[in-house]
Amino acid sequence: MATAIRTTDVRSKAHPSPRKALKELSDSVVVASQLAGNELAFAELVERYQKRLLNFIYRIIGDRERAEDLVQEVFIRVHRHLHRFDQSKKFSTWIYTIGSNLAKNELRNRSRNPLVLFQAIKKTWEDDDRPLEFEDSRHRPDDLFRKRHLRELVEWSVNQLPHHHRAVFVLRELEGKTYEEIAEITNCNLGTVKSRLNRARNRFAQVVQPLLD
Amino acid sequence: MRCSQFKKHYSEFRDSLITSPVLKREMEHHLAICERCSRHNRAFEHGLYLIREAGDIEPPSGFHRSVMRSVKLNARTPEPVVPAPPAIAAAAMLAAAVAVFVFEDNTDSFDPGAQPIPAAVRTLPQSVPAPQIDMITLTELQTFTPETRIPETDDEEEPADEQASEAQ
Ligand SMILES: [Zn+2]
Numbered sequence: 001m002a003t004a005i006r007t008t009d010v011r012s013k014a015h016p017s018p019r020k021a022l023k024e025l026s027d028s029v030v031v032a033s034q035l036a037g038n039e040l041a042f043a044e045l046v047e048r049y050q051k052r053l054l055n056f057i058y059r060i061i062g063d064r065e066r067a068e069d070l071v072q073e074v075f076i077r078v079h080r081h082l083h084r085f086d087q088s089k090k091f092s093t094w095i096y097t098i099g100s101n102l103a104k105n106e107l108r109n110r111s112r113n114p115l116v117l118f119q120a121i122k123k124t125w126e127d128d129d130r131p132l133e134f135e136d137s138r139h140r141p142d143d144l145f146r147k148r149h150l151r152e153l154v155e156w157s158v159n160q161l162p163h164h165h166r167a168v169f170v171l172r173e174l175e176g177k178t179y180e181e182i183a184e185i186t187n188c189n190l191g192t193v194k195s196r197l198n199r200a201r202n203r204f205a206q207v208v209q210p211l212l213d
Numbered sequence: 214m215r216c217s218q219f220k221k222h223y224s225e226f227r228d229s230l231i232t233s234p235v236l237k238r239e240m241e242h243h244l245a246i247c248e249r250c251s252r253h254n255r256a257f258e259h260g261l262y263l264i265r266e267a268g269d270i271e272p273p274s275g276f277h278r279s280v281m282r283s284v285k286l287n288a289r290t291p292e293p294v295v296p297a298p299p300a301i302a303a304a305a306m307l308a309a310a311v312a313v314f315v316f317e318d319n320t321d322s323f324d325p326g327a328q329p330i331p332a333a334v335r336t337l338p339q340s341v342p343a344p345q346i347d348m349i350t351l352t353e354l355q356t357f358t359p360e361t362r363i364p365e366t367d368d369e370e371e372p373a374d375e376q377a378s379e380a381q
Contacts, residue, residue: 055269075280076287154263198224205253208260
C-alpha cells in the first residue's frame, strides 16, 4: 500500500524521531501505518483524539470519570476493528461515531438505572462542597465565583436537552462538525440533523435565558 | 413574521443557510423589531460564549499510558486456524463415536437395588439486619431536583415539524 508508512520509512525522512514524524502526518496515513504494523501509530491516534473525545463524551453524559472510562473503551474498539474501517472515509467521523454510540448507550442505561442516576447526583453535590480554588489571583474572587457559577448553570442547561438533541448541539457548536458529518456520526438523515439542531438551539436559549437575564 | 416562524428558521438563520432572500430579510427584520426574539438570540449567544469560554477539560496525567495499557490488554490476537490432517480428523470422529456408544450403554445400566443418594439437608433462609444506609425512593429521586430529569430516549415520538423535516 502506497500510504503505509513503517517506522523505518519515517526515520529515513531526516526527522529526529518516528514519533515526531507521525505528528506531521494526516489521520489516514497514520491509520494506514498502524494497519501496516507500526504500533507507534496507534499511540499517535490516542494522542490526537483523547482530549477531543473526552470533552465530547463528557459534554454529553456530564460525568467526567465515566467519560474517561468510555474514552478508553472507544480506543479499545478502534484498535480491535481498525482493519474494518473504510479508509476512503474520514477517520475522525468514524471515531466520533463510536464515541457517540457509547455515550448514547451510557445515557440509556443510566435512565433505566435509578441507582446510577442517584450516584451521579450525589457526586455533583460532593463536588459543589469542595472549596473554591482561585487559580488566578488577578481576578477578584467574587468574579471567579460568578464565572464558575454561570458556567455550571450553562453546563446544566446543556444537560437539560434530550440526549439525541444534545449530541447534535455539541457536535455543531463545540466540535464544529458539518451537518453531513453529524448525520454520519449520529446515524440520522440531514433533515433530522437540521430539525434536532433547531430544537436544541431554541431549547438551549430558552433554558439559559432566565439564568442570564 | 410571527415569533414561532422566527424560531422555526432560527438554526438555519444562525448558520446562514437560508437561501431565500425574502425570508432572510424577514428574519433580520423580525430580530431587529421583536424584543422577545432578540432576547432569545442574546441568551443563546451569551450561553454559548460561556460554554466556549469555559474551555476544554484535560485528560488526567498518565491517561495516554493507561489507554495504551488497556488497549494492549484487550487486544485480540487472532488464533491461527490450522486445518486438521485427515488422520487426526478421523481419530476425532472415532473418539466421538466411542463417546456416544459409552453414553448410550450407561443409560441401560440402571440398578434398581442401588442405595438412594440421601437428599441434601438445607436450612431455611434467615433474615439478617441490613447495614444502616440512607434510602431514597424512586419517586423522590425523580422529583427531587431538575437535574434528576431522565433523558428522553430515541424512541420518543418526534414532534410534527421534526417529522415533516425528516420527510424532506
Ligand atoms: Zn419574535
